[in-house]
Amino acid sequence: MTAEIRFEDTEDLDPVRTSALARSAFHKSGPELSPERFAWTYREGYDRTKIVSAYADGQKVGQLAAFFKTVDIGGERQTAAELVDLFVTPEFRSFQIVSSLYKELRKAVVSEGASLIYAYANDAASLLNKRFFKMEEVTQLPARMGLSAGILSLSSGSGIVIHRDKDAMASLHADLSGGDGGGGLAWTRDQFRRRISSPIYRYAMASDGDVAILASPRVIRSVPVLLICATFTRGGKTTGSRSIPALVASLCKATRRNLYLHVGWNDAIGFDRGFTLPDKALRGKFLMQSNFLNSRRDGIRRFELLDVDYG
Structure with missing residues (x-):
């Protein structure tokens, strides 16, 4: 035909x-x-x-x-x-x-x-x-899953703010990144806002002013999960992960999720919360095919689900 x-x-x-x-x-x-x-x-x-x-x-x-x-x-x-x-x-x-x-x-x-x-x-x-x-290149995006008990969640004086408004999240991202990809995909303010304006998914962002996490409450294989779509640091600078537990816990509390999943990498943060899911458990999920993600990995400091038509 x-x-x-x-x-x-x-x-x-x-x-x-x-x-x-x-x-x-x-x-x-x-x-x-x-x-x-x-x-x-x-x-x-x-x-x-x-x-x-x-x-x-x-x-x-x-x-x-x-x-x-x-x-x-x-x-x-x-x-x-x-x-x-x-x-x-x-x-x-x-x-x-x-x-x-x-x-x-x-x-x-x-x-x-x-x-x-x-x-x-x-x-x-x-x-x-x-x-x-x-x-020719196949890249298994690293995936880490964890359980948040809410102990470190948002509290008075923590300095952590939860954003749900799309314009506020886009402005915060622009402020932290300065429009620079920092070794990865570069998103302008308008592009970022477009990306998080999905009619079928909701997004929230937690930030302490220097580090921000973008996440979305999802249901994966019938399990409610907080999908961590992207992480950012001011100017893409390497920072300690001490604020990450509180940011994640705050998002889990705000979205009523106990289980969280982070997929991809950000060398500036080195997300190490939870435990690594073995490739066997992923069953081919979060697998990327490209002509550069492996061979040019040293120059790509951040690649997360925000950058894929999935997150």
Whole structure:
């Protein structure tokens, strides 16, 4: 079967059809595959997006997309592309159609000047990612889980403030980072605010003025968890982790979560709370495929779930 491959404007996107395609391809449903999520992600969540879609008889039958971001590696700013949302209906799931989606998106990646490519790895796309984007590196993001008893939670005189307002969180991030990636993905104030404006997830940020933690209450495998999406220090400077327990406990109390999960790394903090989850327990979750995360790890001081279309 044949299909027409073309770029799809974000405003022309049919979120209901896209959601149905995703649910069919992944054999599951949930808020992360809802029409609301796709409408927000492509139109508001990121400011640089490209969608390549496959059409047959005027009906969308597949797609592949990319978000373009700025990465600071060793003081050098480069453009990165995160590949997301590859799905094709079963009857059109041929190598010809899927490879055509990749070839067309590759044109956009070249046009954007993106030399760094990464994706949340999955078996279906890994070979295609290698073939068309030379993504030979696989990185298991470190994951640590812990239990907060609330003993060190927010109290009078602690100096810790909990923010829930999106503008306040975006301003705090901008104040701490100064717009500098500090060896990792760089987020402007507007980009950061967009990223945490999801219609399906809630975010909160705890800060003592020099260190901040962004987190989101989630339910993972039926277990309520506080997902720690990102950590920041003022100017990206290395700091002791003494304030981390109180910040985490404050967020757990504010979001009514006892269990917390941090995924990724921040060399400025060295998150060491809780215990490390072994790769076997993760079962392939939080696995990244790229052309740079391993080979250029020394220049990437922070990479966390905020930087992936998951957190």
